Amino acid sequence: MTTSTRGIAQQKASPAVLVLEDGRSFRGRAYGAVGETFGEAVFSTGMTGYQETLTDPSYHRQVVVMTAPHIGNTGVNDEDPESRRIWVSGYVVRDPARVPSNWRSVRSLDEELAAQGVVGISGIDTRALTRHLRERGAMRVGIFSGEAVADEATLLAKVKNSPEMKGADLCGEVATDEAYVVPAVGEKRFTVAAVDLGIKGMTPQRMAERGIEVHVLPPSSTVEDLYAVNPDGVFFSNGPGDPATAEHPVALMQAVLERKTPLFGICFGNQILGRALGFGTFKLKYGHRGINQPVQDRTTGKVEVTAHNHGFAVDAPLDRVSETPYGRAEVSHVCLNDDVVEGLQLLDQPAFSVQYHPEAAAGPHDAAYLFDRFVSLMEGQRA
Known part of the structure; x- marks a missing residue:
């Protein structure tokens, strides 16, 4: 088993939790890198173009929730990035593709997120999360996986101590x-x-x-x-x-x-x-x-x-x-x-x-x- 394969296997086995600043939480599985990350929770309604979304610098310091349920089908290529790196601070999907299928794909989205240190979560009800954000508004959020997962009171305190988007000069x-x-x-x-x-x-x-x-x-x-x-x-x-x-x-x-x-x-x-x-x-x-x-x-x-x-x-x-x-x-x-x-x-x-x-x-x-x-x-x- 290669290092990357071991990393992906470890991530798939790792529990993860998403905690919003108003106290609501969602439990799922690690997707991408394992660890913790913070940002503003926002949702994107695009059904395609996830690679361009991830590399759009306007998403800096935001945790993007994808409303389309199945993400990663076409993998990742080296032609479509819109900048030099992924800028989202976290990524939330419901059903990640198990195997990418596209003639331009050179690696999976999971591998790319892990390689660039982007902490994500999969296997949660993104429809419920999106409805919550529509009703309550964009807010601070944290994603925690692997050893970063702790009791939710501790995680919520970390989220509330993270910087807000309002007043941010980025x-x-x-x-x-x-x-x-x-x-x-x-x-x-x-x-x-x-x-x-x-x-x-x-x-x-x-x-x-x-x-x-x-x-x-x-x-x-x-x-x-x-x-x-x-x-x-x-x-x-x-x-x-x-x-x-x-x-x-x-x-x-x-x-x-x-x-x-x-x-x-x-x-x-x-x-x-x-x-x-x-x-x-x-x-x-x-x-x-x-x-x-x-x-x-x-x-x-x-x-x-x-x-x-x-x-x-x-x-x-x-x-x-x-x-x-x-x-x-x-x-x-x-x-x-x-x-x-x-x-x-x-x-x-x-x-x-x-x-x-x-x-x-x-x-x-x-x-x-x-x-x-x-x-x-x-x-x-x-x-």
């Missing part, structure tokens, strides 16, 4: 430390400075496919760093944490708005634009996560099925145009499930953002047109 923990370039595919048409707040790999790739040379820059970059690449546009990426803590990205975006450079933000970048314009942000009860969320583009009336991962939202009025220091602004997109703001646009200069993930990794491609909209803004500015 972008610097997941973003690049050094600038790098993603070259344009085919003829270069534009240059974009992309501020990495937790960017996914497919995002600059989607821009590169449109002839954009993307300079991915650290979140600590100055406005001088951005304009040193002579950009035709500036992009602010997705990322983890509370947007209320993002003072530097907000100031950086305001400096871009002062110069009226075409600007596009997604997810965390949408929240940054909201703050830059003077709107507030707030924490959602349980957030939007998954690849099947309905959003309406209010500028066209079109309804899109979209990929989401956010627990905070912008507090902007849906029923009127707002006056901001940078001109008039309006809500351009709205979630059809709960009327949460899903996009903003300025009417007097070329700047817009959406709260979801148009790069669609994983997810539907309904929102790919947003990259074309960004290209149109840069074309208009150049003209």
Whole structure:
């Protein structure tokens, strides 16, 4: 028996328990690494794309509960990761696949989680857990397996001592430390400075496919760093944490708005634009996560099925145009499930953002047109 096989056999035999900060617990079996982990308990409604979910930096310090009951069917490959590592702090599944079955698979999901030290739990009623989180809201949680399992009073105390997501400043923990370039595919048409707040790999790739040379820059970059690449546009990426803590990205975006450079933000970048314009942000009860969320583009009336991962939202009025220091602004997109703001646009200069993930990794491609909209803004500015 190899070391990895022995490890997996040990994990399958190890008891595990998930303990929520409100005292509710679920018992199951270890999945992935054995030990203990803490984070914010959230659920994802995607039925596919678990590898992209795991490697999305926006999930940093979150324990992800998969609502789809059977996870791991397609194993793990080396082509689909969206970043350099798994970022979730814990993983919760009901029925893990015993044997992966896909021609691209090179190892099992269980093996990958164990290799990267991600503590998970399987064999619990994820439907009951999801209903609990929908009713009570996202909350702190701990997963304990192997020798970490103790009496639940002790485990609950550990959970309550773990950090909350509200007030967490996490972008610097997941973003690049050094600038790098993603070259344009085919003829270069534009240059974009992309501020990495937790960017996914497919995002600059989607821009590169449109002839954009993307300079991915650290979140600590100055406005001088951005304009040193002579950009035709500036992009602010997705990322983890509370947007209320993002003072530097907000100031950086305001400096871009002062110069009226075409600007596009997604997810965390949408929240940054909201703050830059003077709107507030707030924490959602349980957030939007998954690849099947309905959003309406209010500028066209079109309804899109979209990929989401956010627990905070912008507090902007849906029923009127707002006056901001940078001109008039309006809500351009709205979630059809709960009327949460899903996009903003300025009417007097070329700047817009959406709260979801148009790069669609994983997810539907309904929102790919947003990259074309960004290209149109840069074309208009150049003209």
